[in-house]
Amino acid sequence: MSERTTRQQMTISDEVAIDIRNMNKWYGSFHVLRDIDLTVHRGERIVIAGPSGSGKSTLIRCINRLEEHQSGHIVVDGVELTNDIKNIDKVRSEVGMVFQHFNLFPHLTVLENCTLAPIWVRKIPRKQAEATARRFLEKVKIPEQADKYPGQLSGGQQQRVAIARSLCMQPKIMLFDEPTSALDPEMIKEVLDTMIELAEEGMTMICVTHEMGFAQAVANRVIFMDQGQIVEQNSPTEFFNNPKSERTKLFLSQILGH
Amino acid sequence: MSDTHAQTVPFVRDTMLPAASPPDRQSGAIRWLRENLFSGPVNTVLTILGALIIWFLVATFWDWFAHSVWNASSLSECREIIAATWGEGARGACFAVIRERWNQYVFGFYPPELYWRPTMTFGLLMVALAPVLFGASLTIRRVVLGITAIVTLAAMMWLGVPAGWLAFTAVVLAFGFLASERNIAWLLPFSIVYPLLGVWFLWGGTLWGPIFVLAGPVLGWLAWRLLGSRAPMLGVVVAALVTILFWLFLAGDAATDAQGLVPLAIEPVRSDRFGGFLLSLTIGVAGIALSLPLGIVLALARRSDMFLIKSLAVMFIEFIRGVPLIALLFVASLLLNYFLPPGTSFDIILRVIIMVTIFAAAYMAEVIRGGLAALPKGQYEAADALGLDYWKAQRLIVLPQALKISIPGIVSTFIGMFKDTTLVTFVGLYDPLKSMSDAVRANIAWKGIYWEPFIFVGAIFFLICFGMSRYSMYLERRLQRDHR
Numbered sequence: 001m002s003e004r005t006t007r008q009q010m011t012i013s014d015e016v017a018i019d020i021r022n023m024n025k026w027y028g029s030f031h032v033l034r035d036i037d038l039t040v041h042r043g044e045r046i047v048i049a050g051p052s053g054s055g056k057s058t059l060i061r062c063i064n065r066l067e068e069h070q071s072g073h074i075v076v077d078g079v080e081l082t083n084d085i086k087n088i089d090k091v092r093s094e095v096g097m098v099f100q101h102f103n104l105f106p107h108l109t110v111l112e113n114c115t116l117a118p119i120w121v122r123k124i125p126r127k128q129a130e131a132t133a134r135r136f137l138e139k140v141k142i143p144e145q146a147d148k149y150p151g152q153l154s155g156g157q158q159q160r161v162a163i164a165r166s167l168c169m170q171p172k173i174m175l176f177d178e179p180t181s182a183l184d185p186e187m188i189k190e191v192l193d194t195m196i197e198l199a200e201e202g203m204t205m206i207c208v209t210h211e212m213g214f215a216q217a218v219a220n221r222v223i224f225m226d227q228g229q230i231v232e233q234n235s236p237t238e239f240f241n242n243p244k245s246e247r248t249k250l251f252l253s254q255i256l257g258h
Numbered sequence: 259m260s261d262t263h264a265q266t267v268p269f270v271r272d273t274m275l276p277a278a279s280p281p282d283r284q285s286g287a288i289r290w291l292r293e294n295l296f297s298g299p300v301n302t303v304l305t306i307l308g309a310l311i312i313w314f315l316v317a318t319f320w321d322w323f324a325h326s327v328w329n330a331s332s333l334s335e336c337r338e339i340i341a342a343t344w345g346e347g348a349r350g351a352c353f354a355v356i357r358e359r360w361n362q363y364v365f366g367f368y369p370p371e372l373y374w375r376p377t378m379t380f381g382l383l384m385v386a387l388a389p390v391l392f393g394a395s396l397t398i399r400r401v402v403l404g405i406t407a408i409v410t411l412a413a414m415m416w417l418g419v420p421a422g423w424l425a426f427t428a429v430v431l432a433f434g435f436l437a438s439e440r441n442i443a444w445l446l447p448f449s450i451v452y453p454l455l456g457v458w459f460l461w462g463g464t465l466w467g468p469i470f471v472l473a474g475p476v477l478g479w480l481a482w483r484l485l486g487s488r489a490p491m492l493g494v495v496v497a498a499l500v501t502i503l504f505w506l507f508l509a510g511d512a513a514t515d516a517q518g519l520v521p522l523a524i525e526p527v528r529s530d531r532f533g534g535f536l537l538s539l540t541i542g543v544a545g546i547a548l549s550l551p552l553g554i555v556l557a558l559a560r561r562s563d564m565f566l567i568k569s570l571a572v573m574f575i576e577f578i579r580g581v582p583l584i585a586l587l588f589v590a591s592l593l594l595n596y597f598l599p600p601g602t603s604f605d606i607i608l609r610v611i612i613m614v615t616i617f618a619a620a621y622m623a624e625v626i627r628g629g630l631a632a633l634p635k636g637q638y639e640a641a642d643a644l645g646l647d648y649w650k651a652q653r654l655i656v657l658p659q660a661l662k663i664s665i666p667g668i669v670s671t672f673i674g675m676f677k678d679t680t681l682v683t684f685v686g687l688y689d690p691l692k693s694m695s696d697a698v699r700a701n702i703a704w705k706g707i708y709w710e711p712f713i714f715v716g717a718i719f720f721l722i723c724f725g726m727s728r729y730s731m732y733l734e735r736r737l738q739r740d741h742r
Contacts, residue, residue: 064642064643065642066639066642066643085647089645089647090645092642092643092644092645093644093645095643096643097640097643099636099639099640099643101634101636102636103634103636103637103639103640104640105637105640105655105659106659106739107658107659107662107737107739116644116646116654116655117644117645117646120646120650120654121644121645121646121650149739151739165644166643166644169644169645
């Protein structure tokens, strides 16, 4: 398989991009995340799978502090996430996030969506930000939509704009929160292709997704979560062909069985 | 298609059908009538009923309007003319009172030789508003500025303006046109200083007053620049303190001294000379311009995570909304004097503007809070995830969308507030509806005339409010971003 060979070529450095130690989170008295330990190296592509309500989304939303953790440590790119707003904004500007429902800004054009954060957060001159934005729109294959509003695009196009918008901040890490779950089947492929391309360039990625084909093609580690805990993590080959825990086996039989 | 089953005739489309235009809309007056007025028995009955009501109203009031007299010097003269023209016992409107006393309805007791000053102020208001209200459309700017220029200059000449001021107005209007054609942003500095200029034009006195009022925030800004890099919060507090202290203790004396050195004064006009639509518009425009930013701040404060700020905002909003405007106006006119140090005189129109502003701002805050709540959570998350801080996220992402959602409510609040300016009659100011009409009727010549002034004043209020309503619809259309 050609994807396999590409994956072999992709390098993972020893440098730690994200380090999560003993992290716990509660919603009220509900214990959503329990003793999470996770180290992500630069260049790693991690897929997080699991039944709904297992805390996958909450976990990656803790990485850029859209959710606050109550105990333990999260260190992103050498910066620990605490209540310090400066640190939070610093981490957020280094970590891109793609949402299930795109969350594009409907009152701005596609180009303005992509240049807003570079101009206002990175203080990049408008001309230069626009040039970068056009380059990334080219990369996600919709340069011709730059002057339209998000409401005029299809779901798949909107999600690709959302990816371009994140990339314009030149992030070191990309988080994907079920990026294809709200899309029509015909449009899933165009978004996955974009993500695969990104992975091949060596971007550090954490994807919450139900696309097991994508996991097999690009991930170098699959993490299975249930009830707020990491139940199993392994290379995709091992994970899919030789799952260890009963819960994983059940999940895989249900998700791959039809 | 049911006769082409897969098992009988295999079918593969080899050419795609070209797009066809939709069938012509069957139009025509008869079809329209049938669809809109007589589509069923209930609709038909309602149509006939409606037509009868309209007929009754027109039949009742038509002769009164048709027999109107526009040229008379008293109500009795009006009645004589009507009796002579249409026979004894005929009814007729006496709009001559408007012709006689229009100036009082428009300017109140403002000195007649200075009528050009409010006229100029109003004309220049349009120039100051152009970049704010009509920044997006060159055509609308051309129409608005064109009409403004012609009407303002003609009216000022008719009212007897000194040549210098006419030239000044013409230059500003011409600059407005130039900026509108080239780059509307050139007008923004004028829009910013306009409030002070407008106050000076209307009340007169020394120009040093407004200049030193403006100097307060400038000094505050300097203080903030000095401190801002080291302690941002302290910088803001010190800047506010410097501004307020300067206004309270230095600005007045400084203006007097500067006036002694370089006289720059026009004839002062006291607040009790204001009346009619001049008063309504002054209070209304100031209230509108001030209540929107205050309402935004209150709405954001009410949604804040900080307990103290949130509680203060809730208390303020609920207290102000729970009290009738008239009560606030009485506080402004009577009680405030008890609380202020003896000898301080604090202009009555300014006091009323403050009360009207906080009253409208409390409603505005709730309207805007509705818009903020209607925004999907994902918008806040996307802004956060991109690393935008709170104020940038509010300014660039949240408020543009929330305000757009709130436009109908905001404009409703504006319209309500503008009509509420007539309530200033209760604190002894000459609003156009009640006090001004009473003043006109106090003259024996117009004793007993009620309907005509009401209709005139009502018509002008309607025009202004309808204008605001149409503007809000234009704005909503312009800001529409989907399905285009």
